[in-house]
Amino acid sequence: MMNFALIHRMSKVVLSMSISLLCLLVGIANILNFNANYQFVQHALTINSMFDANAIEYRTVTNPTFHLISYVVIIIAELLAGTFGLIGGIVMAKNINKAGFSQGQIFFLFGGTVATALWYLGFAVNGGEWFSMWANQWNGQIKAYTFATFILVSMIYVLIPTPEEKECA
Template sequence: MKCKICLVSIQHLSKAAIAFSVGFFCLLVGYDNIIDFNTNYQFVHSVLSMDKMESFFSGNPTLEARSIDNSNVYLVGYWLIIVGEIITGLVCMFGSIYMFASINKKRFVNGQVIYLVGATFAVLLWYFGFAVIGGEYFSMWANQMNGQMKAYTFATFILITAIYVYMPELKKMPTIDSSTN
């Protein structure tokens, strides 16, 4: 019985720690965007205005008509990103803290659900916001300020953590059958 509790404890600690790291990451990204505001503001400006397209970009009038030439829209869009990152980070952190406080308790699942909500916000932010809207709608793939690969990396990693954090715990250690070797 003690071994079973130990195994569950280790899994709970692992899941809470991973949720904490994602929450901390999201908060750090939001914080960095505030203290170094101009760097990523220029990125948002460039993507939305489509002003730094690579030379290979054909300049299709239909795609270029999507560009936005309004600094107020850039500012609102950037602040929406920052607020999204901070809210996402806070929800993920709250889920992780709830998990840490609930190790070996039935309510641990509540922390997992809270983290799942935060992870969903993160995937929506980096996949839908950056890859779909930025990448495809504003053709960020052809922009010198292309952030698609980072967005895919963040979204993929966070989605994997959501799957891991929410999957059921092992109740006993798997055994290895040495007779098959």
């Protein structure tokens, strides 16, 4: 029979790797299919497909250079989150029964924080509220909340001490 603490740690590794894969795949897809989501960023920032944009017209950003910079920053954040999460998962896997497991948790925590900042602060808060994405045909707010919530819950789980760590505390 397997040790509960080992299974607990293995599940953290799998969860970390899964979230990292999500971030990396989204970032890579945005590079390979650059124009598809670039259009999303352009429309969200220009607020040009909203049912009544007149009231918040002062919030629009129509500068194409700013659109491009914003999109590149999004892609960098996705790749950064995925890379740090992947490093964390690998370090946790290599140290599954050792004290170095917590070093992997630190890497995953950093990657998860970047991902949460991107999808919650960037899309849900900034895009959703300042640029009124909720009233826009190009609305990614629900997906952003979904990603951010799952990543935050996963970060909490990954940081929960394993049973033997609780006994030592």
